[in-house]
Amino acid sequence: MTISACPACTAAPMAESTAQRGSDAAPTHELVLPHIHCAGCIRTVETVLANQPGIQSARVNLTQKRARIVAVEAADPLAWIDALSRAGIEAHESTGQTLTDDAGRALIVRLGVSGFAMMNVMLLSVAVWSGATDATRDMFHWISASIALPAAIFSAQPFFVNAWSALRVRRLNMDVPISLAILLACGMSLYEVMAGGDHAYFDAALSLTFFLLAGRVLDQRMRRAARSAAKDLAAMEPTRVTRIEEGHHVSRPLTEIAVGDQLWLTAGSRLPVDGTLDVAEARLDRSMLTGESDPVMRHRGAALQAGETVLGGPIQITATAVGEDTTLRRMARLVGIAESAKSAYTGLADRAAAIYAPAVHLIAFGAFVGWVWATSDIRLALNIAVATLIITCPCALGLAVPAVATAATGRLFRNGMLVTSDTALERLAEVDVAVFDKTGTLTRAVLLTPDTLPDDLHPVLLGLAQASHHPLAQSLVRALGDVTAAKLTDIREVPGEGVSADWFGAQVWLGRDPADNSGDTVFCVNDTCYALPRSEELLPNAREVVGKLKTMGLPVYLLTGDRSDKAQAIAQQLGVDGVTAGVTPEDKLRQVTNLTEAGHKVLMVGDGLNDTGAMAAAHASIAPGSALEASRNAADVVIVSGALTGVTQAIATSRSARKRILENFGLAASYNAVAIPLALMGFATPLMAALAMSLSSVTVILNALRLKDS
Amino acid sequence: MNILVILVPCSLLLGLLALAGFLWTIQSDQYDDPDGDANRILNDD
Structure with missing residues (x-):
């Protein structure tokens, strides 16, 4: 790199070459790895991927929890995901373009240039502050000007661009006073230097640019995190399905499926399209759509909807509606109407800017008019007006929100929560009522021991259940807690089917009923089979979370599409403040709207399509990672880790964040309360401006770092 | 005060060196992950 008097000239081509370099080895595929966390995981993933056919290179990014892969064309990511899951690592294929961050890099380059210029000018200013006079002072001023002017023109461009686009439509935004302060400070200082005056604000103009750019960089990073969160969520949706082509099962991307295609679905998979059933009968879990936890039976030719889960399987269906035409998507689009209210929410930063921008202009203009009237000295009046404009601490204001928001989203991300919109945390902090969906959100399906089962077979059942990792089998293990497991040999697990073993010569089986396709779970000893009834139990921590929400001052209500007796039983166990059973999605939406109209700010926690309308209408919403795509998209926070405690944690963090943001505004305001009168009276010096700006910015950032969960 | 003729360019040069170093760290992807x-330092390959 050549040394140049103009840092912008060297930085700009460098930024260009950076952008080009990124596209050279452009990754062709991206895998989302939600659970990787350690050096060992990086190594495992990279080794596994390197041995896969078609992959030229693979590199894990632990910060973003994804792997970028350069592969040959027509490579099948499904094989890689399979290989990774055999190695114990969950992976999803990320759809769409890989994330590039050229805008972020350009901002950081500008930040670097303004930081360099600020430090050097500050150093030169120290000489002036400590008493350099006459020719020496003028020389330092001229050197400062030659560094500051090009650096400010290059670094402050984002502010100029934003301010100009706001002014063009006759609006005021935060960037207008910022641009005005930078331009006036530079222009005024240049004039002073030429006239041999003693006050030059070059360092102030540059530190203003530097601190505000730091705020922009943080803001940009946070928005990028929210964007990539949305992408991670999209990746969790199945992107591939098995299509039957001339009798062969072929894995195809979902986008290639057309109406009339025959699809093959395994037990436990979710229907990606609407279709008709091609096999004799199938049992389906429709709780995602209706909230009702009892499975339903469908017969050949019946219409099935996207979002239903196959219980007995595998089944074969013929697609009748795909992509945007599925019932699921059509209903999700209706939800979009309710969402528009949420996007109209004005963030704290914007509300502060709406007060700040006109106020600071009025004060500065008032100072100018006042001093012209009092002294008839335009140069002096202009100097004081500029000093006022600089000293009003827009940098503390510009950093107040992004610094806190970055700390909060980062903290939630590390705890397995994705924040999907940039005002989500602020809205979440304001909620005063929590509404929960029941099925899938607070409860999960469990198996019960049949009453007809002889006591001496309980240990055998436990032994089989212990051999399986299936969640339903694990629920049996918990239910049979006080029994000692029988000794079984030759244990074999058939994925998606069940577990078989040998018990002193008798063949025992726990799993899908081999006799029919109903999806019922049975326990068989030789040929005697016992059907295991299904029920539901509270998720671990559910009671704790409800209790904690109440101590946080949030009444908890339960809304469910399920039967009243079931809902009442669960409600009693949880100790919620109210429960409404048998509600339709419209009822849920109405209940939330009623609460809102009564002056409450509602938090909706749900996972199914029947919750989506209510989630969109609520002030803030949270969904578990297992929720339907439509619900996850409507949610402000998605708990990927699956632990229900995320709900209270998210609220606590957001409340803490809101408190810090308000404190930051308070800090900025108190700086102004001291600085503005001094500036108005004409006592402000460049040294004071530099001190006020640095001190206020640093206190705001330190305050943001005090963010805690509770 | 003639010493300033050497010292001021010196300080600017050092500052530019630091800036060049910073731009290099950006260019070589050092803030991406x-x-x-x-964690990679723990892997001995």
Whole structure:
């Protein structure tokens, strides 16, 4: 790199070459790895991927929890995901373009240039502050000007661009006073230097640019995190399905499926399209759509909807509606109407800017008019007006929100929560009522021991259940807690089917009923089979979370599409403040709207399509990672880790964040309360401006770092 | 005060060196994956 008097000239081509370099080895595929966390995981993933056919290179990014892969064309990511899951690592294929961050890099380059210029000018200013006079002072001023002017023109461009686009439509935004302060400070200082005056604000103009750019960089990073969160969520949706082509099962991307295609679905998979059933009968879990936890039976030719889960399987269906035409998507689009209210929410930063921008202009203009009237000295009046404009601490204001928001989203991300919109945390902090969906959100399906089962077979059942990792089998293990497991040999697990073993010569089986396709779970000893009834139990921590929400001052209500007796039983166990059973999605939406109209700010926690309308209408919403795509998209926070405690944690963090943001505004305001009168009276010096700006910015950032969960 | 003729360019030069170094760290992807780089040092390949 050549040394140049103009840092912008060297930085700009460098930024260009950076952008080009990124596209050279452009990754062709991206895998989302939600659970990787350690050096060992990086190594495992990279080794596994390197041995896969078609992959030229693979590199894990632990910060973003994804792997970028350069592969040959027509490579099948499904094989890689399979290989990774055999190695114990969950992976999803990320759809769409890989994330590039050229805008972020350009901002950081500008930040670097303004930081360099600020430090050097500050150093030169120290000489002036400590008493350099006459020719020496003028020389330092001229050197400062030659560094500051090009650096400010290059670094402050984002502010100029934003301010100009706001002014063009006759609006005021935060960037207008910022641009005005930078331009006036530079222009005024240049004039002073030429006239041999003693006050030059070059360092102030540059530190203003530097601190505000730091705020922009943080803001940009946070928005990028929210964007990539949305992408991670999209990746969790199945992107591939098995299509039957001339009798062969072929894995195809979902986008290639057309109406009339025959699809093959395994037990436990979710229907990606609407279709008709091609096999004799199938049992389906429709709780995602209706909230009702009892499975339903469908017969050949019946219409099935996207979002239903196959219980007995595998089944074969013929697609009748795909992509945007599925019932699921059509209903999700209706939800979009309710969402528009949420996007109209004005963030704290914007509300502060709406007060700040006109106020600071009025004060500065008032100072100018006042001093012209009092002294008839335009140069002096202009100097004081500029000093006022600089000293009003827009940098503390510009950093107040992004610094806190970055700390909060980062903290939630590390705890397995994705924040999907940039005002989500602020809205979440304001909620005063929590509404929960029941099925899938607070409860999960469990198996019960049949009453007809002889006591001496309980240990055998436990032994089989212990051999399986299936969640339903694990629920049996918990239910049979006080029994000692029988000794079984030759244990074999058939994925998606069940577990078989040998018990002193008798063949025992726990799993899908081999006799029919109903999806019922049975326990068989030789040929005697016992059907295991299904029920539901509270998720671990559910009671704790409800209790904690109440101590946080949030009444908890339960809304469910399920039967009243079931809902009442669960409600009693949880100790919620109210429960409404048998509600339709419209009822849920109405209940939330009623609460809102009564002056409450509602938090909706749900996972199914029947919750989506209510989630969109609520002030803030949270969904578990297992929720339907439509619900996850409507949610402000998605708990990927699956632990229900995320709900209270998210609220606590957001409340803490809101408190810090308000404190930051308070800090900025108190700086102004001291600085503005001094500036108005004409006592402000460049040294004071530099001190006020640095001190206020640093206190705001330190305050943001005090963010805690509770 | 003639010493300033040497010292001022010196300080500017050092500052520019630091700026060049910073731009180099950006260009060589050193801020893309701080967690990963911290962990990779534990892998001995």
